[in-house]
Amino acid sequence: MSLYCGIACRRKSLWCYRLLSTYVTKTRYLLELKEDDDACKTAQQTGAFYLFHSLAPLLQKSEHQYLAPQHSLSELEKLLAKFGQDTQRIEDSVLLGCSEKHEAWFALDLVLNSSSPINASLQKPQMETELKGSFIELRKALFQLNEKDASLLSTAQALLRWHDAHQFCSRSGQPSKKNMAGSKRVCPSNKIIYYPQMAPVVITLVSDGTQCLLARQSSFPKGMYSALAGFCDIGESLEEAVRREVAEEVGLEVERLQYSASQHWPFPNSSLMIACHATVKPGQTEIQVNLRELEAAAWFSHDEVATALRRNNPYTQQQNGTFPFWLPPKLAIAHQLIKEWVEKPTCSALPA
Ligand SMILES: NC(=O)c1ccc[n+]([C@@H]2O[C@H](COP(=O)([O-])OP(=O)(O)OC[C@H]3O[C@@H](n4cnc5c(N)ncnc54)[C@H](O)[C@@H]3O)[C@@H](O)[C@H]2O)c1
Ligand SMILES: [Mg+2]
Incomplete structure (x- = not known):
C-alpha cells in the first residue's frame, strides 16, 4: 500500500506530491498518534x-x-x-x-x-x-x-x-x-x-580465532551458556563497555571488535542489547572467571557450538544427571551472534 503524502513539497515553483512508501506512511501515522491525544483516541x-x-x-x-x-x-x-x-x-x-x-x-x-x-x-x-x-x-x-x-x-x-x-x-x-x-x-x-527509558547492554562473543568463549550465570537454566553481557556505565562508549565487561568477567583483553546487531530486551527492565564480535590477542586466552558475576566460562570449539545450535530439546537431563551444553533460543540475540560466528568464525575485524 502506498499513499500520497499530505505534505506538499515545493520544487521549481510547482507543488508536487511525493509517493510515500507504506513504511513511511505508517511511521508518520504512529508519530501523529504519539503527539496528538485526540488522534490516538480515535485510533x-x-x-x-x-x-x-x-x-x-x-x-x-x-x-x-x-x-x-x-x-x-x-x-x-x-x-x-x-x-x-x-x-x-x-x-x-x-x-x-x-x-x-x-x-x-x-x-x-x-x-x-x-x-x-x-x-x-x-x-x-x-x-x-x-x-x-x-x-x-x-x-x-x-x-x-x-x-x-x-x-x-x-x-x-x-x-x-x-x-x-x-x-x-x-x-x-x-x-x-x-x-x-x-x-x-x-x-x-x-x-x-x-520518556520511557532503556538501559544499553553490550553482549559480546569473544573468539580466539578458532574457539569462542561462552559463560553461564547460576540463574541460567541448567546447561545453558551464552555470550558475555553487561550494562554500559554512564559516560562509556560501546567499545569501552565491551573492553571493560570482558576484562571484568573473564580477565581477558579484546583487541578487535565488530558490531553485529541489536535487540530490545524486556527483562528485567528494558534494555537495548548491542551485539558485537571481539577477538583476544593470539596466545592470550587464559580465562580468570569473576565468580561474583559468573558461575563458569570456557572456550568451546566450532564443532561443539555447531552441535549445540542444532539441539532441539535442551532441558533433557542425561542419564548421569547432567544437562547437555545448550545455547539461548533463536529469538535471543545471543543465539544470532553465536550462529553468525558458527557460519563465519572470523567475523571480528575492527580494532577495539
Ligand atoms: N537477549 C539476549 O540474548 C541476552 C543474553 C544475555 C544477557 N541478556 C540480558 O543482558 C542483561 C545484562 O547482563 P548481565 O546481567 O550479565 O549484566 P552485568 O554483567 O552488567 O551484571 C549485572 C549487574 O550490573 C549492575 N548494573 C549496572 N547497571 C545496571 C542497570 N542499568 N540495570 C541493572 N543492573 C545494572 C547490577 O549490579 C547488576 O547486578 C541482563 O538483563 C540479561 O537479561 C540478554
Ligand atoms: Mg554480565
Whole structure:
C-alpha cells in the first residue's frame, strides 16, 4: 500500500506530491498518534488491544505455540464492565504499533493502574475463564510466540512496567500524567516531560580465532551458556563497555571488535542489547572467571557450538544427571551472534 503524502513539497515553483512508501506512511501515522491525544483516541475506536494481568500477557495455547489474542474496543468495554472496572481505564493503555492498514495496536494491564482507582470485582482465574486464555509470565512464553507477537508483547510489557514505576514527578513529587499513546508522561505542575527509558547492554562473543568463549550465570537454566553481557556505565562508549565487561568477567583483553546487531530486551527492565564480535590477542586466552558475576566460562570449539545450535530439546537431563551444553533460543540475540560466528568464525575485524 502506498499513499500520497499530505505534505506538499515545493520544487521549481510547482507543488508536487511525493509517493510515500507504506513504511513511511505508517511511521508518520504512529508519530501523529504519539503527539496528538485526540488522534490516538480515535485510533482506539478501530484498534486492537492486547491484555495483561500484573505484566503477564493473556495467551492462548495452540499446539506447541502460544497465540496472543486481540480484542476490539467494544469487546474490551464489555469485558471491563464484567470485571467491575470503569471504561475510563482504557486511557491507561499504551500504543504498540499499527498494521499496514493503520489498525493501531494497544496494550492494557487489567490490574496495574496508572490513573484511575482499581475496582476489579473478578479474580484472575475468573478473568482467564471469561477471556478463554491464561495470563502467562512473558519470560516463560517468549520463545513459544511468533516473532511479531514476541516483539509486540515485549514492547508492551516494557512500556506498561515503565508507566507503573514512573507515576510521580521526581522533582515535584506530584502525580505525572501519561499522554494517550503512553509515549511520555508530563508533570502538570512544572511541565517536566519523562520518556520511557532503556538501559544499553553490550553482549559480546569473544573468539580466539578458532574457539569462542561462552559463560553461564547460576540463574541460567541448567546447561545453558551464552555470550558475555553487561550494562554500559554512564559516560562509556560501546567499545569501552565491551573492553571493560570482558576484562571484568573473564580477565581477558579484546583487541578487535565488530558490531553485529541489536535487540530490545524486556527483562528485567528494558534494555537495548548491542551485539558485537571481539577477538583476544593470539596466545592470550587464559580465562580468570569473576565468580561474583559468573558461575563458569570456557572456550568451546566450532564443532561443539555447531552441535549445540542444532539441539532441539535442551532441558533433557542425561542419564548421569547432567544437562547437555545448550545455547539461548533463536529469538535471543545471543543465539544470532553465536550462529553468525558458527557460519563465519572470523567475523571480528575492527580494532577495539
Ligand atoms: N537477549 C539476549 O540474548 C541476552 C543474553 C544475555 C544477557 N541478556 C540480558 O543482558 C542483561 C545484562 O547482563 P548481565 O546481567 O550479565 O549484566 P552485568 O554483567 O552488567 O551484571 C549485572 C549487574 O550490573 C549492575 N548494573 C549496572 N547497571 C545496571 C542497570 N542499568 N540495570 C541493572 N543492573 C545494572 C547490577 O549490579 C547488576 O547486578 C541482563 O538483563 C540479561 O537479561 C540478554
Ligand atoms: Mg554480565
